[in-house]
Amino acid sequence: MNKELDRLKNEYKNVQIPKELDVIVGKALKNKPKKKQLYIWPTSAAAAAVLLTVTVNFSPDAARAISKIPVVKEVLEVITFNEIKEEKDHSSIDVKTPAITGLENKTLEENLNKKYVEESKKLYEKFTNSSSSQKGYLSIDSDYEKVTETPAVLSIRRTIQRTEASGYIQNQYISIDKEAQVLITLKSLFKNDEYVKVISENIKEQMKQQMKADSNKLYFITEEDMEPFTQIDPNQQFYISGDYKLVIAFDEYEVAPGYMGAVEFKIPTEVISDLLVGDRYIH
Known part of the structure; x- marks a missing residue:
């Protein structure tokens, strides 16, 4: 197990989610790497130029740093904050953690990004617990996409698929008013x-x-x-x-x-x- 993975695990264990997150996000989000870490960066020139100078670690500090990255005004982006890809015994995980940049409402931006980090942390814990118990095959995959982007609204879907004896797909959505800089709840x-x-x-x-x-x-x-x-x-x-x-x-x-x-x-x-x-x- 390399030192980078050990560092990642330790940071996962210490992720702190702010108490106010439930107020900001709770109504919109229903709660019902062995060999290598992959860092995938956005392709837009404006965001990439900034991110090339920043070292992003999978931690609360990094999530906070992302929210403070200077971006072109009015450019709201969804980027891959981190991708964890690992195989161990008969289990595997491939989880992409999204991050939102460009919101003027930095409290909302930071808390949404921390929410994504916390979800990825839980998925990784499931993977490590399954690997250590060696009870059987487990595959965890998570990706995201912008399902809608209009001048007023950005809707993002994060898909989580878990496969053991059978598969289970869960979709999580957030919708943001890009102009008012608020989360849209049902x-x-x-x-x-x-x-x-x-x-x-x-x-x-x-x-x-x-x-x-x-x-x-x-x-x-x-x-x-x-x-x-x-x-x-x-x-x-x-x-x-x-x-x-x-x-x-x-x-x-x-x-x-x-x-x-x-x-x-x-x-x-x-x-x-x-x-x-x-x-x-x-x-």
């Missing part, structure tokens, strides 16, 4: 809690229509199902699409059998228009 889009019932009924109707049109599709909505879908969580995972529509997302197995994967539903705006606070994000 609740913040609506006047009151009625959205939970209205969106849930629309999703169940979409499920029925899909199953009627395609016999290969199946959702857990009947009384015979062990845990039938009844309604979304008030803080259900979501993102805002490029055509300004609300998309509700579910993890694998959450509302459908595993072969359906992680599913999502685009909600027709006319169904929720009377409940929306405004039409800035959804119209």
